[in-house]
Amino acid sequence: MDFSFEVLKTDPSGARLGRLTTPHGVIETPAFMPVGTAASVKALTQNALEELGAGIILANTYHLYLRPGHELIRKLGGLHAFMSWHRAILTDSGGYQVFSLADLRKITDEGVRFRSHLDGSEHLLTPEKAAEIQLALGSDIAMVLDECIETPARREVAEAAVKRTTAWAGRARKYFEEFASRNGNPPQWQFGIVQGATFADLRRESARQLLDLNFPGYAVGGLAVGEPHELTCEMTAEATALLPTEKPRYLMGVGQPEQIPDYVARGIDMMDCVLPTRAARHACLYTSEGRVLIKNARYIEDQRPIDPHCKCAVCKRYTRAYLRYLFAAKEITAAILATHHNVQFYLDIMRQVREAITFGQLGNFTAELRARYLAGPA
Amino acid sequence: MDFSFEVLKTDPSGARLGRLTTPHGVIETPAFMPVGTAASVKALTQNALEELGAGIILANTYHLYLRPGHELIRKLGGLHAFMSWHRAILTDSGGYQVFSLADLRKITDEGVRFRSHLDGSEHLLTPEKAAEIQLALGSDIAMVLDECIETPARREVAEAAVKRTTAWAGRARKYFEEFASRNGNPPQWQFGIVQGATFADLRRESARQLLDLNFPGYAVGGLAVGEPHELTCEMTAEATALLPTEKPRYLMGVGQPEQIPDYVARGIDMMDCVLPTRAARHACLYTSEGRVLIKNARYIEDQRPIDPHCKCAVCKRYTRAYLRYLFAAKEITAAILATHHNVQFYLDIMRQVREAITFGQLGNFTAELRARYLAGPA
Numbered sequence: 001m002d003f004s005f006e007v008l009k010t011d012p013s014g015a016r017l018g019r020l021t022t023p024h025g026v027i028e029t030p031a032f033m034p035v036g037t038a039a040s041v042k043a044l045t046q047n048a049l050e051e052l053g054a055g056i057i058l059a060n061t062y063h064l065y066l067r068p069g070h071e072l073i074r075k076l077g078g079l080h081a082f083m084s085w086h087r088a089i090l091t092d093s094g095g096y097q098v099f100s101l102a103d104l105r106k107i108t109d110e111g112v113r114f115r116s117h118l119d120g121s122e123h124l125l126t127p128e129k130a131a132e133i134q135l136a137l138g139s140d141i142a143m144v145l146d147e148c149i150e151t152p153a154r155r156e157v158a159e160a161a162v163k164r165t166t167a168w169a170g171r172a173r174k175y176f177e178e179f180a181s182r183n184g185n186p187p188q189w190q191f192g193i194v195q196g197a198t199f200a201d202l203r204r205e206s207a208r209q210l211l212d213l214n215f216p217g218y219a220v221g222g223l224a225v226g227e228p229h230e231l232t233c234e235m236t237a238e239a240t241a242l243l244p245t246e247k248p249r250y251l252m253g254v255g256q257p258e259q260i261p262d263y264v265a266r267g268i269d270m271m272d273c274v275l276p277t278r279a280a281r282h283a284c285l286y287t288s289e290g291r292v293l294i295k296n297a298r299y300i301e302d303q304r305p306i307d308p309h310c311k312c313a314v315c316k317r318y319t320r321a322y323l324r325y326l327f328a329a330k331e332i333t334a335a336i337l338a339t340h341h342n343v344q345f346y347l348d349i350m351r352q353v354r355e356a357i358t359f360g361q362l363g364n365f366t367a368e369l370r371a372r373y374l375a376g377p378a
Numbered sequence: 379m380d381f382s383f384e385v386l387k388t389d390p391s392g393a394r395l396g397r398l399t400t401p402h403g404v405i406e407t408p409a410f411m412p413v414g415t416a417a418s419v420k421a422l423t424q425n426a427l428e429e430l431g432a433g434i435i436l437a438n439t440y441h442l443y444l445r446p447g448h449e450l451i452r453k454l455g456g457l458h459a460f461m462s463w464h465r466a467i468l469t470d471s472g473g474y475q476v477f478s479l480a481d482l483r484k485i486t487d488e489g490v491r492f493r494s495h496l497d498g499s500e501h502l503l504t505p506e507k508a509a510e511i512q513l514a515l516g517s518d519i520a521m522v523l524d525e526c527i528e529t530p531a532r533r534e535v536a537e538a539a540v541k542r543t544t545a546w547a548g549r550a551r552k553y554f555e556e557f558a559s560r561n562g563n564p565p566q567w568q569f570g571i572v573q574g575a576t577f578a579d580l581r582r583e584s585a586r587q588l589l590d591l592n593f594p595g596y597a598v599g600g601l602a603v604g605e606p607h608e609l610t611c612e613m614t615a616e617a618t619a620l621l622p623t624e625k626p627r628y629l630m631g632v633g634q635p636e637q638i639p640d641y642v643a644r645g646i647d648m649m650d651c652v653l654p655t656r657a658a659r660h661a662c663l664y665t666s667e668g669r670v671l672i673k674n675a676r677y678i679e680d681q682r683p684i685d686p687h688c689k690c691a692v693c694k695r696y697t698r699a700y701l702r703y704l705f706a707a708k709e710i711t712a713a714i715l716a717t718h719h720n721v722q723f724y725l726d727i728m729r730q731v732r733e734a735i736t737f738g739q740l741g742n743f744t745a746e747l748r749a750r751y752l753a754g755p756a
Contacts, residue, residue: 039703043710047691068678068703076681076699084695300446303454313425317462321454325417325446332421332713 002187003140003216005248005269009357013265014240017357020056020248020269022140023187024080024088027055029248030264030357032350033090033272034343038063039073039083042277043332043339046085051313052344053351056088056140058272061133062097066116066123070136078138078186090272091139092252093130093172093193096221099148107147109164127172131190135179138186143219144172146193151225158197165195166209173213191250193221194239203235207242218243219250220268233262240267257286257349258373261366264353276346280338283327286345290376292320294338299324312344380565381518381594383407383626383647387735391643392618395735398434398626398647400518401565402458402466405433407626408642408735410728411468411650412721416441417451417461420655421710421717424463429691430722431729434466434518436650439511440475444494444501448514456516456564468650469517470630471508471550471571474599477526485525487542505550509568513557516564521597522550524571529603536575543573544587551591569628571599572617576609581616589620596621597628598646611640618645635664635727636751639744642731654724658716661705664723668754670698672716677702690722 002023009017018029034041034049037060041049049057059079064070076082079089095112098105102114111126127145134142145168147161169192176190192215196202210218220239223232232254240249250270251263263271276286285292287307292299294306302320314323314337326334349369356365380401387395396407412419412427415438419427427435437457442448454460457467473490476483480492489504505523512520523546525539547570554568570593574580588596598617601610610632618627628648629641641649654664663670665685670677672684683693684701692701692715704712727747734743 038707038709039700040707040709040711043714045711045714046695063707067707072678072699076679076697082697082700082703084697084700300450301454317424319454319460319462321450322417322460322462325460329416329418329441329445331416331418332710333418333423335710336421336423336714 003189005217005246007245010245011265011357011360011362013362014237014267015264015353015357015362016267016269017354018248018269022056022088024086024140025055027088028354029269030350030353031056031270032260032346033058033270034346035272035274035277036083037274038067039079041339041343043281043335044277044343046083048340049085049343050087052340053347054087054343056090057085058090058092059137059139060094060097061091061130061137062094062101064091064137065094065133066118070133074136074138078136080138088141089139090141090250090270091134091137091143093143093145094125094133095130095145096148096253098125109167111145127168128175131172131176132179135176135185135188138188140188141217142176142188142190144169144190144192146195146221148222149197151197151222151227153197155199155202158195158199158202161197162195162202162206162209165193165206169193169210169213173215189216191215191217191219193219193252194243195222196235197222198227198231198235200235200238203238204242207239211242211244215247217248217250219252221252223251224254229259229262233266236263236266236268243267257345258370260349261353261356261362261369264357265362265366273346276342277339280342281335283334283338285323285338286342287377288372290373292377294320294324295327296324306341307345310341310344310348312341314341314344381567383595383624385623388623389643389735389738389740391740392615392645393642393731393735393740394645394647395732396626396647400434400466400567402464402518403433405466406732407647408728408731409434409648410638410724411436411648412724413650413652413655414461415652416445417457419717419721421659421713422655422721424461426718427463427721428465430718431725432465432721434468435463436468436470437515437517438472438475439469439508439515440472440479442469442515443472443511444496448511452514452516456514458516466519467517468519468628468648469512469515469521471521471523472503472511473508473523474526474631476503487545489523505546506553509550509554510557513554513563513566516566518566519595520554520566520568522547522568522570524573524599526600527575529575529600529605531575533577536573536577536580539575540573540580540584540587543571543584547571547588547591551593567594569593569595569597571597571630572621573600574613575600576605576613578613578616581613582620585617585620589622593625595626595628597630599630601629602632607637607640611644614641614644614646621645635723636748638727639731639734639740639747642735643740643744651724654720655717658720659713661712661716663701663716664720665755666750668751670755672698672702673705674702684719685723688719688722688726690719692719692722
């Protein structure tokens with residue numbers, strides 16, 4: 001068996017300690033997946049990611065389909081070989097990017113017609129096409145194409161999107177299973193995505209409908225897109241309450257550092273977020289004492305590391321004063337060092353979360369993280 | 379003794395194998411110094427530089443004086459502490475940058491008045507000021523302020539610049555020696571700079587005049603700025619013929635990979651150049667088979683490493699196809715990987731040069747490097 005998922009311990013809160021086995025390594029869960037949109041986690045080398053202990057990263061189907069093209073990546077041996085990353089990869093379906101980046105998109109039951117944000121060329125992304133692209137990429141975990149809608153959404157819009165997402169999930173599942181068995185493809189898992197905006201009953205309906213398709217894992221999508229954090233948690237809980245306990249659950253695109261344990265407590269096993277990498281490039285550093293906006297003049301002579309409690313290579317070596325200066329001087333190395341630290345910070349939160357679950361201390365850890373983090377930097 | 383220089387072997391060509399001892403480590407010469415203009419070798423972390431084996435880097439006085447300011451760096455413990463680089467550092471005098479970057483510069487015997495390219499503020503750089511800044515930075519090797527002129531230069535202009543450069547060198551030497559002995563400064567060496575444009579007799583005159591000031595080392599400046607390579611070599615030879623054999627010689631701002639052994643054969647021990655780092659950011663990769671312009675479509679499916687003969691971390695892990703793609707996608711990691719490889723290539727040429735001198739094979743090595751390098755990539 002190339003793939004398996006095992007829940008090692010469940011906390012009274014609902015948090016789960018688990019182990020996801022893939023052909024590209026074993027991932028302790030709850031796990032954070034750094035985002036490598038275009039087959040590169042921006043400003044980090046693959047060596048750095050290994051050093052940081054990332055076991056799985058996310059890559060974007062939309063971007064890789066448009067450039068360099070999935071057929072090229074297939075020809076060059078798949079995404080792992082192409083980018084020389086031999087740990088696990090999850091690819092999204094491209095749906096979210098089509099809805100947020102592409103021009104002139106038109107949604108029908110068939111799929112989404114859109115123009116590339118790169119060169120204006122026209123494309124049709126269908127559930128089958130999204131599956132085909134991801135099979136070519138050869139990621140460990142592929143996602144089905146879902147319909148992403150703007151929030152807040154009217155109920156009718158959300159209802160229609162759930163219906164279409166389920167229909168698309170069925171087609172994606174069929175295509176994926178046929179293709180995967182027909183060819184000598186590397187083993188791959190495909191996850192379904194629960195939608196339903198902020199309507200509890202639609203979330204439940206979406207989850208129930210997807211269960212029939214028997215995915216090896218389920219994601220919760222369309223959340224943390226502007227709604228209050230409590231509502232994100234509530235919707236997540238509605239979905240996870242119905243999802244099979246023996247399968248991994250992935251909450252897409254979250255979140256702020258202090259929110260992570262809340263999602264874990266709703267039974268989430270996997271998360272991804274651009275925040276640590278994107279914020280790093282904008283001089284926002286995450287620390288155990290809150291966000292450090294390193295361009296601030298208060299750090300000009302600050303000889304402390306970014307985070308006195310951090311064990312990363314950047315905190316071991318460099319001062320806030322130097323980091324601040326590198327950003328002021330617009331040096332590339334600023335992005336490299338800041339990204340390294342921020343990814344370490346997120347991966348470390350997850351390590352602490354797993355430890356807290358092990359010792360039945362998730363509640364305490366959550367309270368402590370929030371208190372320390374929201375207090376702000378010294 | 380914190381500083382020393384020892385010539386271990388001299389080749390019939392004039393090439394020297396040496397050892398430069400500094401308070402921040404021993405450097406085997408001939409040595410290449412990667413350029414860290416603004417206290418950062420662009421796109422490389424200090425860890426990466428150590429991994430690559432760089433024993434000494436160059437930093438720019440002009441840039442650091444304007445931002446973050448030498449007084450701040452002094453306060454934070456000097457440049458080594460500021461940037462957390464504990465191997466050797468050579469700082470230029472700022473002269474070249476004032477002449478090439480600053481606005482509205484006006485040269486008098488006193489010094490150079492100029493406006494900052496950053497904010498238009500007015501500054502006066504004198505020989506004393508350039509020495510003061512570098513004493514504050516606490517680099518291992520400081521350079522005197524020299525007058526840099528445009529080339530080709532008329533004889534009268536070159537003659538006047540030599541005269542002024544000598545006068546300034548005298549003032550810089552005096553200031554440096556007084557200050558260095560008066561304060562509890564870290565040990566530091568100061569080098570003089572031979573000027574004289576492309577006039578052999580002026581080069582000799584400049585060298586002779588500087589000898590009286592008894593610098594611990596000498597640089598040859600104002601070369602490789604557009605004149606033919608043969609002329610650069612000839613002018614270099616004019617200077618080194620007069621410079622004391624027991625002191626290190628540094629040829630500033632060179633050069634193309636295939637030219638490096640020629641300078642070594644003229645008795646040069648140290649070189650610096652922005653080429654490997656700057657070219658890397660522009661997708662130009664140096665290899666044992668010549669320059670690889672990695673954006674070229676011929677590399678789209680090329681699964682070979684950048685340089686099959688290179689042992690660097692980038693060549694061990696990534697393909698040309700991936701590098702090409704990263705540049706096409708404008709990923710930051712493209713600059714990181716390309717710079718890493720190019721710096722390795724330059725440092726490796728120097729390792730091979732030193733080995734060739736050891737075995738009396740510099741002539742063969744030079745011919746082979748040129749033949750292989752200029753043949754161009756497969």
